[in-house]
Amino acid sequence: xxxxxxxxxxxxxxxxxxxxxxxxxxxxxxxxxxxxxxxxxxxxxxxxxxxxxxxxxxxxxxxxxxxxxxxxxxxxxxxxxxxxxxxxxxxxxxxxxxxxxxxxxxxxxxxxxxxxxxxxxxxxxxxxxxxxxxxxxxxxxxxxxxxxxxxxxxxxxxxxxxxxxxxxxxxxxxxxxxxxxxxxxxxxxxxxxxxxxxxxxxxxxxxxxxx
Numbered sequence: 001x002x003x004x005x006x007x008x009x010x011x012x013x014x015x016x017x018x019x020x021x022x023x024x025x026x027x028x029x030x031x032x033x034x035x036x037x038x039x040x041x042x043x044x045x046x047x048x049x050x051x052x053x054x055x056x057x058x059x060x061x062x063x064x065x066x067x068x069x070x071x072x073x074x075x076x077x078x079x080x081x082x083x084x085x086x087x088x089x090x091x092x093x094x095x096x097x098x099x100x101x102x103x104x105x106x107x108x109x110x111x112x113x114x115x116x117x118x119x120x121x122x123x124x125x126x127x128x129x130x131x132x133x134x135x136x137x138x139x140x141x142x143x144x145x146x147x148x149x150x151x152x153x154x155x156x157x158x159x160x161x162x163x164x165x166x167x168x169x170x171x172x173x174x175x176x177x178x179x180x181x182x183x184x185x186x187x188x189x190x191x192x193x194x195x196x197x198x199x200x201x202x203x204x205x206x207x208x209x210x211x
Contacts, residue, residue: 001160003106004064005089006034007082008044014125023122027082033155034087036109036148041087055147056114056199062086062143063093073135074127085123086143088154095141095173101166101197108152110163114197116142116176137180144172147197169195184209 007027013020024045035042036059062084071079081089088106095116102113119137124130136142170178170191175198178188189210193203 001093001104002091003088003154003156003158004091005029005081006032006154006156007087007089008034008041009082009085011045014122016121016125021122025085025122025126027085027087029081031156033107033153035151035153036087036106036111037151038148044087056197057145058148059088059111059146060086060117060143061088061090061093061146062117063095063141064089064091065093066139066141066143069139074132077127083126084117084143085126090160093143095144095176096171098144098172099166099169100172100175100195101169102162103149103164104146105161105163107154107158108150109148109154110150110152111146111148112197113166113172114145114147115199115202116144116172116179118142118179140173140176142172142176166195166197169197178206186211 007029009024009027011022011024012026013022015021039054039058040046041059067079067083077083098113100113100115104111119133121130123136124133168191170188174188175192178184178192189206192198192206
């Protein structure tokens, strides 16, 4: 895996239910390295700290290879890297292979894979249709958040070096399906309970589905 683009956002005001809402989803590529901090990417807009940023969502990664699929569905949008609100657009990122808990060295930073992105209304506004939320879930390739174990600069062209592979874990793809499927895989549920890279509150919520 390699960084195709580093992306950050300025605060953007949108209208939702007749109210103004500030968002950082409108990210655009930057030619400069970006600094991955423990809770946030430096100089990036994160307004809603309840749902974005923090230890388990310090930086969001999305796969370059999924862009072609979405461009066909929404050809009239103004396409550029960062379209999905990701800080890092990554080549060859494969959610069916990446284990939650994997630790990678990228540039000067050390990161750990934590959880998939769950789409919200702001994503729908950016794409011009709330239908995109259902499409995003059904497609099943949501990218991933990481937590930053060691802060540092990363830049376009930096490669991901696997430092430690998680054991007895789930892939991002498996966990994303677990979150949204009506019939939840019991083995996956039990496995998720023991993955420290998944926030405890999310594990507690899933625990209710164990038979």
